[in-house]
Amino acid sequence: MEVLKIATAGSVDDGKSTLIGRILYDTKSLTTDKLDAIKKTSKQRGYDYLDFSLATDGLVAEREQGITIDVAHIYFSTNKKSYIIADTPGHVEYTRNMVTGASTSQASIILIDARKGVIEQTNRHFFINNLLRIKDVVVAINKMDLVDYSEETYNKIKADFSELMSKRDYQDQKITFIPVSALKGDNVVNRSNNMSWYTGESLLEHLEQLDKKDIYNVGTPRFPVQYVIRPKTEDFHDFRGYAGKVYGGELSVGDDIVVLPSKTKSKIKDIYFYDEKYKTASRRSSVTITLENDINVSRGDMIVKEGDLPTIDKQFTANVCWMDSENLTVGGKYVVQHGINKVLAKVDKINHKIHPDYSGIDSEATSLGVNDIASVTFKLNKPIFYDQFKNHRTNGSFILIDTQNNNTVGAGFIQ
């Protein structure tokens, strides 16, 4: 069994919460006490149906305003997989939350209200999913019950969306269209009897058959050293282990490696996971590595395979999503956190702002406001070891931290 993280995107009232609630309900993931609470509240509010959105909208402020304002995580599992849904809000001003939710997801669902079709928001949702290079995207055309389950409506929306697809940067992204009714349950978990013209899978069926290769790009291994383990006990007197997580590919005992930034060469001696030794560390495993030679390695260094070095540079250009209410300006100083590494950075140039609805770029921009996306060039006070985001999601991304209040104020994807 594996874990699949899914991000959802849709405008307010497109039925995101209802869809998630429906999935939980039909997979029998709602416990009786939660279900009772939903029934009770639905009744109090005078609804003649169950308001499944109550299963996910967590914060008091949300209940008051009736909107989802932050990323919520919802868990359920089937016999095949464990799922984590990052429920991200649809409001324009919450682009940052969508970027956040999508950054940790391997698949995503974009919701469209069948009555409204492709709207400006849809463009944005698709843009962000594409920018973040989510490999598998489902376009769920919802509220089909309100358009008489019309095939024509579905086809029209599909055609409109396909027009968008021609504009996308990441062309290999797989897109699947599914007509659903979250409220009635058509094609969500169970296939619908109301749309015989649709012969594809239900939403859950689609997610169930996704394989590792459908959601991950295999790249080159990168091993940022998180922590140096020196027990200094009698049994492990000379033990010097480098703890970290393997990204992008595998590392094996005997691999010829290079430690950055010193470029010292060595070989992997042992790979530990707790008290067991392994021959190979798979991607995303948190292991401890020892090296053949006694060399000086500290936190922030990176172990990579010989002949497979990332770019080592004191400047880079990246697509930045700005998340703070204070503007990003040329000349502004921020901390760049690249993986576990932190360096001081200065904004050298804002190359252009990108309208996230595919309506073009703005080359005159001198500052970025909250939710703006732009190509920005940074200069750093010391080199980092990076890959392009399109080749390496982890080693090609970073966050920006405000030097005054320490908040995370932006995210970037290196070009």
Added chain:
Amino acid sequence: MMNKDTSHINSLENEAIYIMREVAAQFEKPVLLFSGGKDSITLVRLAVKAFYPAKVPFPLMHIDTGHNFPETIEFRDRLVEELGLELIVRNVQDSIDEGKVKEESGRYASRNMLQTTTLLDAIEEFKFDACIGGARRDEEKARAKERIFSVRDDFGQWDEKNQRPELFDMLNGEIEHGQNVRVFPISNWTELDVWSYIEEENIEIPSIYFAHKRKVFLRDGMIWSADDEVVYRDAHEEVLEEMVRFRTVGDMSCTAAVLSEASTISKVVEEIRDSTISERGARIDDKRSEAAMEKRKQQGYF
């Protein structure tokens, strides 16, 4: 062994170990909040694994309500001894005696809320800058929005509308003097994940998690321990003897039992898998109001 693979529970374990190491690297004085419950026992296991063969580089701290199941305390002391860990204990009773908090009385009296003051005082006393806790996002709706690194201000308060976005694996632990961070390494685990992990790893847990005979009484459709004086009981509330186990082991005054025959870990896992009542359904203090958890968190509850 060939590979360290990364399916389901392993990928959650890898994530948690990564978080533990970030805490040790990014903070000067971290502490692991230990309640004696299964979640914090799991955290201890993950910490041990994260730093092997070195010792866990931070202490454990127990905020003792004084209303613990005795089995939990015995277990705690043995665990700490066996693993050679450092344990700090701070008592809610002391906060009461010092007049900092007032004991609740009556039918639903609980010391759960009072823990907050004792915790905040201890953080201040030791100048802890990171507190590792065992909260999970699946426990409760308000928890579902909690970050892995959750910044608290000088008053321990959680500003849920102003949380730092967390992208990819990157954890921003930068804080100002006086602030501290609550860290939740098992955020993405479900109750069933925790139990499966305990089974897979053969982790020892206190006996009250397994079915045992206990004197109990019924109230509001829930089963309460009548073994001791901690839980207030009306005279008309009749004491019965039943086979029960506990799903969480917080403060006795707000932890209800469930009827169970599950006497081994594999039977418990099976029961949880089939169960239809969520874990917090057995904790009375959440039922006080729908917004209970969120309010408590804003006040600094972990």
